Amino acid sequence: MRLSALVVARNEEARLPACLATLGFADEIVVVLDRSTDASAEIARAAGAVLLEGGWALEGERRNAGIAACTGDWILEVDADERVPPELGAEIRALIARSSAAFHRVRIDNYVGERLILHGWGGSFGTTLKPILFRRGAKHWRSQRVHPGLDWTGAEGERLTAHGIRHEVDRDISDMLRRLDRYSSAKAADLLDQGDIGTLANNVRRFISRTFKCLIGRKGYKEGGWGLLIALCAGLFPLLSYLKAKLEPERHRP
Known part of the structure; x- marks a missing residue:
């Protein structure tokens, strides 16, 4: 079974080399660069990757373009801020040699700076398990700007949880808050595209339920202040998206 590793990035010259260096277990590396103006293209070529600019x-469109460019029987889709440890690479190779499923979820270890945060992720602001290993033809992203939905062909297989991908999700608290700002702006554009931005009351309820779920249900309280911060960001994401679409539609309309 041939395995393609797919990386979709934009202006990631600082993080792309470390990401590509961990993908040597794949038969093919495909890098999709979206409007990049830095040295990412030269880095990808130097690593021997197939380059699509x-x-x-x-987001859904560029990820689908990357999937279409892959030639492997299986595809592992990672981001430039993710690192695949050798143990997981070996586990992936062994799994695809025997799997009859269409896709598998892989454990994600999220780091803020050098701190590993295990608990509290959720609400479209982070996850500890992602469906990123799949057969070619099994996965299709929907046409949305942020956190696009997925359509699957085939059944899910066993989950890879013995080893996790190192995800350098944020550098620090300020970086986390900038990510919340970017995500909510993109989501506001999606809401305006759909023609239905929702209601204030519903999004206030979502703020409360998501914050509670991340802090209590997903055990964010075990992370202390970090868990509270992540829970608040997860809850604020839909509320901020709604408020940007409602109060500043001229700034966020596509």
């Missing part, structure tokens, strides 16, 4: 307004 272009400009895509929607």
Whole structure:
């Protein structure tokens, strides 16, 4: 079974080399660069990757373009801020040699700076398990700017949880808050595209329920102040998206 590793990035010259260096277990590396103006293209070529450059307004569209460029029987889709440890690479190779499933979820270890935060992720602001290992033809991203939905062909298989991908999700608290700002702006554009931004009351309820779920249900309280911060960001994401679409539609309309 041939395995393609797919990396979709934009202006990631600082993080791309370390990511690509961990993908040597794949038979092919495909790098999709969306409107990049830094040295990411030269880095990808130096690593021997297949390079696809272009400009895509929607995250789903550029990810689908990358999937279409892969030639492997299986595809592992990672981001430039993720690192695949050798033990997980070996586990992936062993799994695809025997799997009859269409896709598998892989454990994600989220780091803020050098701190590993195990608990509290959720609400479209982070996850500890992602469906990123799949057969070619099994996965299709929907046309949205942030956290696009997925359509699957085939059944899910066993989950890879013995070893996790190192995800350097944020550098520090300020970086986390900037990510919340970016995500909510992109989501506001999606809401305006759909023509239905929702209501204030519903999004206040979502703020409360998501914050509670991340802090209590997903055990964010075990992380102390970090867990509270992540829970608040997860709860604020839909509320901020709604408020940006409602109060500043001229700034966020596509």
